[in-house]
Amino acid sequence: MSRIIWRFRVKPDKLDEFRRVYSWKGRWARLFGRSHEYQGTMLLQDVSDPLVFVVIDRWASEGSFERFRLQFGPDYEHLDQQCEELTDEETLIGVFRDEIM
Numbered sequence: 001m002s003r004i005i006w007r008f009r010v011k012p013d014k015l016d017e018f019r020r021v022y023s024w025k026g027r028w029a030r031l032f033g034r035s036h037e038y039q040g041t042m043l044l045q046d047v048s049d050p051l052v053f054v055v056i057d058r059w060a061s062e063g064s065f066e067r068f069r070l071q072f073g074p075d076y077e078h079l080d081q082q083c084e085e086l087t088d089e090e091t092l093i094g095v096f097r098d099e100i101m
Contacts (some may be wrong), residue, residue: 002059003096005015009089010051019043020085023056031079032057034072037064054093062097 010018021027024041032038039058046052
């Protein structure tokens with residue numbers, strides 16, 4: 001399994017909308033859900049700074065997200081542009097895979 005982790009600083013007046021769009025049942029999850037390789041999203045809010053969130057998107061493998069982008073790239077870009085107004089900062093923390101033992 002692969003996980004893509006993002007960090008966001010949300011505009012104070014956009015908190016509710018951000019939560020709706022980025023939650024496990026939000027617009028991003030619905031878009032990602034078009035791929036059978038998408039396995040869910042977690043939305044975490046920082047307890048010491050309520051404007052900071054971490055989003056973890058789970059994919060079946062390291063190549064899953066790239067295949068999704070090839071198939072649904074224009075839809076991804078369109079939603080990404082719409083969401084720019086919700087945040088002051090957006091940082092890709094990284095792409096992680098489960099530890100294999």
